[in-house]
Amino acid sequence: MSDKESKNSNPKSAAEQQEKLGLSRRGFLGASAITGAAVAATALGGTVMTRESWAAAVSESKTKIHVGPGELDDYYGFWSGGHQGEVRVVGVPSMRELMRIPVFNVDSATGWGLTNESKHIMGESAKFQNGDCHHPHISMTDGKYDGKYLFINDKANSRVARIRLDIMKCDKMITVPNVQAIHGLRLQKVPYTKYVFANAEFVIPHPNDGSTFDLQDKNSYTMFNAIDAETMEMAFQVIVDGNLDNTDADYTGKYAAATCYNSEKAYDIGGMMRNERDWVVVFNIQRIEAAIKAGKFTTLGDSKTPVVDGREGSLLTRYIPVPKNPHGCNTSSDGKYFIANGKLSPTVSMIEIAKLDDLFDDKLKDPRDTIAAEPELGLGPLHTTFDGRGNAYTTLFIDSQVVKWNMAEAVRAYKGEKVNYIKQKLDVHYNPGHIHASLCETSEADGKWLIALSKFSKDRFLPTGPLHPENDQLIDISGDEMKLVHDGPTFAEPHDCTMARRDQIKTRKIWDRNDPFFAPTVERAKKDGINLEADNKVIREGNKVRVYMTSMAPAFGLTEFNVNQGDEVTVTITNIDQIEDVSHGFVMVNHGASMEISPQQTSSITFIADKPGLHWYYCSWFCHALHMEMVGRMMVKPA
Numbered sequence: 001m002s003d004k005e006s007k008n009s010n011p012k013s014a015a016e017q018q019e020k021l022g023l024s025r026r027g028f029l030g031a032s033a034i035t036g037a038a039v040a041a042t043a044l045g046g047t048v049m050t051r052e053s054w055a056a057a058v059s060e061s062k063t064k065i066h067v068g069p070g071e072l073d074d075y076y077g078f079w080s081g082g083h084q085g086e087v088r089v090v091g092v093p094s095m096r097e098l099m100r101i102p103v104f105n106v107d108s109a110t111g112w113g114l115t116n117e118s119k120h121i122m123g124e125s126a127k128f129q130n131g132d133c134h135h136p137h138i139s140m141t142d143g144k145y146d147g148k149y150l151f152i153n154d155k156a157n158s159r160v161a162r163i164r165l166d167i168m169k170c171d172k173m174i175t176v177p178n179v180q181a182i183h184g185l186r187l188q189k190v191p192y193t194k195y196v197f198a199n200a201e202f203v204i205p206h207p208n209d210g211s212t213f214d215l216q217d218k219n220s221y222t223m224f225n226a227i228d229a230e231t232m233e234m235a236f237q238v239i240v241d242g243n244l245d246n247t248d249a250d251y252t253g254k255y256a257a258a259t260c261y262n263s264e265k266a267y268d269i270g271g272m273m274r275n276e277r278d279w280v281v282v283f284n285i286q287r288i289e290a291a292i293k294a295g296k297f298t299t300l301g302d303s304k305t306p307v308v309d310g311r312e313g314s315l316l317t318r319y320i321p322v323p324k325n326p327h328g329c330n331t332s333s334d335g336k337y338f339i340a341n342g343k344l345s346p347t348v349s350m351i352e353i354a355k356l357d358d359l360f361d362d363k364l365k366d367p368r369d370t371i372a373a374e375p376e377l378g379l380g381p382l383h384t385t386f387d388g389r390g391n392a393y394t395t396l397f398i399d400s401q402v403v404k405w406n407m408a409e410a411v412r413a414y415k416g417e418k419v420n421y422i423k424q425k426l427d428v429h430y431n432p433g434h435i436h437a438s439l440c441e442t443s444e445a446d447g448k449w450l451i452a453l454s455k456f457s458k459d460r461f462l463p464t465g466p467l468h469p470e471n472d473q474l475i476d477i478s479g480d481e482m483k484l485v486h487d488g489p490t491f492a493e494p495h496d497c498t499m500a501r502r503d504q505i506k507t508r509k510i511w512d513r514n515d516p517f518f519a520p521t522v523e524r525a526k527k528d529g530i531n532l533e534a535d536n537k538v539i540r541e542g543n544k545v546r547v548y549m550t551s552m553a554p555a556f557g558l559t560e561f562n563v564n565q566g567d568e569v570t571v572t573i574t575n576i577d578q579i580e581d582v583s584h585g586f587v588m589v590n591h592g593a594s595m596e597i598s599p600q601q602t603s604s605i606t607f608i609a610d611k612p613g614l615h616w617y618y619c620s621w622f623c624h625a626l627h628m629e630m631v632g633r634m635m636v637k638p639a
Contacts, residue, residue, distance in 0.1 A: 082493030085131025104131020111595025328383035387447030585620030
């Protein structure tokens with residue numbers, strides 16, 4: 001590394017230059033978001049911005065994030081809700097939260113996890129009331145977002161869910177068999193999203209029946225998983241050496257890659273850091289499909305999913321050694337590189353995708369020959385994103401910085417040229433994990449906005465007790481310099497996000513009465529001879545009572561019904577309003593029953609009428625001037 005390179009990648013030099021300007025790191029980071037929006041005294045080709053140039057840069061960038069009354073954001077942002085188990089919809093660049101989509105959680109506002117429709121979608125896993133979602137990604141066609149689906153993982157309970165973006169609701173969910181802790185998730189980009197690729201993180205024995213707990217045993221392993229994006233059923237699983245962390249796919253449809261941070265198959269921190277190099281596993285999707293078609297697979301346990309062996313020596317995979325405990329795996333938007341982020345190494349490894357054919361055909365004997373460059377960026381590189389102009393942006397967790405670097409110049413430097421590939425380092429608050437630039441996961445990366453998802457906030461916001469919020473920061477990358485223009489608190493480890501142009505997402509204004517989302521409920525009504533749009537009726541079968549009613553602001557079709565104590569009551573409501581915004585709710589007081597019924601939607605919920613007496617139900621979504629009067633009564637006769 002040249003002296004200039006070393007200086008520009010050294011956080012200390014940036015701090016020294018801050019001091020020369022009379023700006024300590026604490027003083028700079030403790031200022032308002034707008035003051036902190038400047039590139040600050042970060043080394044930028046050997047130059048430092050003055051207070052005056054900061055003010056001018058911030059003033060210019062501030063106008064870009066203002067979305068006034070009657071105006072719309074340019075991008076939909078989809079944030080993982082972390083431990084909340086939800087997906088948050090955010091407008092970019094305003095950073096205003098638009099909606100929350102419950103997925104792996106229970107949500108009393110919509111009734112998700114409570115209604116019969118949501119429980120049908122969640123299947124057996126509806127018994128879990130927690131989730132830990134990490135990686136939201138939008139379906140693609142020919143390397144561009146098609147706006148059809150968004151997929152999200154649940155690390156806590158080994159699930160993957162699909163959200164229909166036309167209604168912004170989860171419509172499919174699968175528990176991945178034979179594995180524990182689905183972490184990294186990415187999608188096949190080309191020719192379309194045929195597969196959802198999902199890494200299972202932890203090594204477990206197979207069968208995992210308590211007969212052994214030895215992780216070094218040959219039958220202890222984890223797997224790379226492929227899910228059919230349309231059916232949301234398992235397509236195949238691949239046994240790997242070590243464990244798996246993050247994953248991504250190329251722009252040919254042929255390859256996927258995944259980082260491994262525990263090649264040692266250890267169970268303690270010291271053991272997991274023993275090797276100086278771990279690896280990136282590259283999966284040849286076409287060879288895997290051919291092997292399965294030829295019947296060269298097995299199954300495990302009760303699952304019918306085809307399982308192939310992709311451990312070292314397999315024709316289906318290749319293992320590329322990289323330093324050390326790599327974390328993020330990101331495909332450059334130009335399609336040239338898989339980039340593995342070192343975490344415990346100050347470097348990232350650029351794997352040249354064009355060389356993978358030769359690697360799989362054994363024309364390259366050393367897997368390291370696929371490495372195009374290993375630029376040194378700073379301490380704790382975790383994730384990398386791209387602007388479509390040849391530049392990459394990497395989070396430095398330990399340095400609390402985002403570093404902008406040029407990929408072509410990094411390759412030249414790796415070959416021995418004296419070139420400064422680091423273009424800028426920007427302080428962020430604090431310890432960033434994921435990073436995402438607008439459209440960066442597609443071939444249309446437009447280099448306008450960058451989101452740094454910082455894990456700690458410390459002194460950025462009003463104190464909230466021992467548990468602090470995290471900090472999402474919006475950075476303008478449309479020019480030559482990064483400019484921090486907004487930061488905002490966020491709750492419970494949102495982890496990752498993705499962005500699509502607003503024209504790429506087409507949402508419905510009201511429900512289609514033939515929507516499959518509530519098709520099972522419609523079928524049940526047909527068996528009962530019910531016209532859901534008109535009938536208000538109670539059907540009794542022993543101790544099971546089915547109550548059908550319509551809702552139209554400001555009244556329920558039934559304002560009272562009678563049941564017996566101990567009856568299992570299913571209330572099905574169809575909202576016959578046809579005007580957007582007129583959503584209704586149903587809450588049965590003191591029974592834990594709550595749900596949303598938006599225009600033309602049918603929703604149902606089941607509960608036990610275990611308390612004799614009069615029990616009110618009411619509309620919980622404000623729908624009319626007489627909303628408070630939209631009520632009814634359930635009379636429960638003593639047993």
